[in-house]
Amino acid sequence: MSKKESACDSCPSKSENCEAGCDRKNMIKPQEGIKSVIAVMSGKGGVGKSTVTALLAGFMAKKGHEVGILDGDITGPSIPRLLGLKGGRIGAGQRGLIPYRTELGVKVMSLNLFFEREDEAVIWRGPMLAGAVKQFWEDVDWGELDFLFVDLPPGTGDVPLTVLQSLPLDGVIIVFSPQDLAIMIVKKALRMVRTLDVPVIGFVENMAYLECPECGKVIYPYGKPKGSQVSEETGVPVLATLPIQPSYTSFGDQGKLEMLETPEFEQLADRLEKVAACGSEAISNN
Numbered sequence: 001m002s003k004k005e006s007a008c009d010s011c012p013s014k015s016e017n018c019e020a021g022c023d024r025k026n027m028i029k030p031q032e033g034i035k036s037v038i039a040v041m042s043g044k045g046g047v048g049k050s051t052v053t054a055l056l057a058g059f060m061a062k063k064g065h066e067v068g069i070l071d072g073d074i075t076g077p078s079i080p081r082l083l084g085l086k087g088g089r090i091g092a093g094q095r096g097l098i099p100y101r102t103e104l105g106v107k108v109m110s111l112n113l114f115f116e117r118e119d120e121a122v123i124w125r126g127p128m129l130a131g132a133v134k135q136f137w138e139d140v141d142w143g144e145l146d147f148l149f150v151d152l153p154p155g156t157g158d159v160p161l162t163v164l165q166s167l168p169l170d171g172v173i174i175v176f177s178p179q180d181l182a183i184m185i186v187k188k189a190l191r192m193v194r195t196l197d198v199p200v201i202g203f204v205e206n207m208a209y210l211e212c213p214e215c216g217k218v219i220y221p222y223g224k225p226k227g228s229q230v231s232e233e234t235g236v237p238v239l240a241t242l243p244i245q246p247s248y249t250s251f252g253d254q255g256k257l258e259m260l261e262t263p264e265f266e267q268l269a270d271r272l273e274k275v276a277a278c279g280s281e282a283i284s285n286n
């Protein structure tokens with residue numbers, strides 16, 4: 001039995017007797033060509049979730065994987081800018097909308113790619129935002145992918161809820177920074193994911209430290225890293241710890257973020273490869 005079949009069989013949405021209380025009963029059809037679907041989430045804005053998504057996509061692409069990014073941050077989409085994609089040229093084929101491709105070949109779909117002006121504002125209410133994300137799943141010809149990363153807007157609102165309930169996710173990565181506030185909110189995000197019975201793959205702690213380029217001294221502008229404390233309290237491993245790295249911002253501004261080398265993702269990549277091969281049951285931290 002394939003990984004997808006077993007995942008679907010264990011999902012209550014497949015059952016004719018789906019109980020009224022089932023949280024994932026609205027799950028939409030898996031796409032045959034996509035091996036694993038991973039949401040990248042954060043409880044709070046500005047912790048670097050889109051930066052992590054773009055860097056991770058580049059890291060996995062450089063390892064030889066076919067990678068896609070579904071930009072679910074409809075009102076604040078930054079993925080096209082970080083990866084150097086200019087909107088206004090979305091095409092359609094027989095099997096749906098054709099995603100853009102970055103220099104490394106990462107497939108990307110984002111609402112901003114429909115606009116020529118990247119500063120176009122999207123003023124929509126929650127249900128429309130959630131509908132757009134579903135369409136990016138259903139109406140895009142993603143083709144064959146090893147990993148589709150879904151970059152979620154921050155928080156626990158309509159779009160994260162729709163994605164967690166309706167996309168056939170293999171798991172969620174939660175990004176946080178070492179501030180106490182961010183830690184409190186990461187636990188809310190984790191609670192939401194667990195309530196909806198979606199597997200948690202692990203945490204990424206971003207902006208954990210800064211290494212002085214002159215003397216090499218390490219300082220902690222946002223406080224000491226909280227990875228081991230959060231891991232102990234939640235039972236979820238921290239699979240990558242990223243420094244404050246000015247090149248992330250400058251490469252992002254130039255649309256070349258995927259080109260940066262990020263050896264910090266080695267352990268996370270191993271986990272993701274396991275998920276793609278054996279299913280999230282093998283690594284779930286729920």
Ligand SMILES: Nc1ncnc2c1ncn2[C@@H]1O[C@H](COP(=O)(O)OP(=O)(O)OP(=O)(O)O)[C@@H](O)[C@H]1O
Binds near residue numbers: 048050248
């Ligand atoms: N490790 C880092 N080192 C230096 N700058 C970083 C780092 N991570 C993120 N940034 C910068 O912080 C800003 C916010 O990052 P990003 O847009 O990825 O956050 P986000 O959590 O996706 O935000 P949003 O809440 O808008 O979704 C960007 O300017 C980015 O370049």
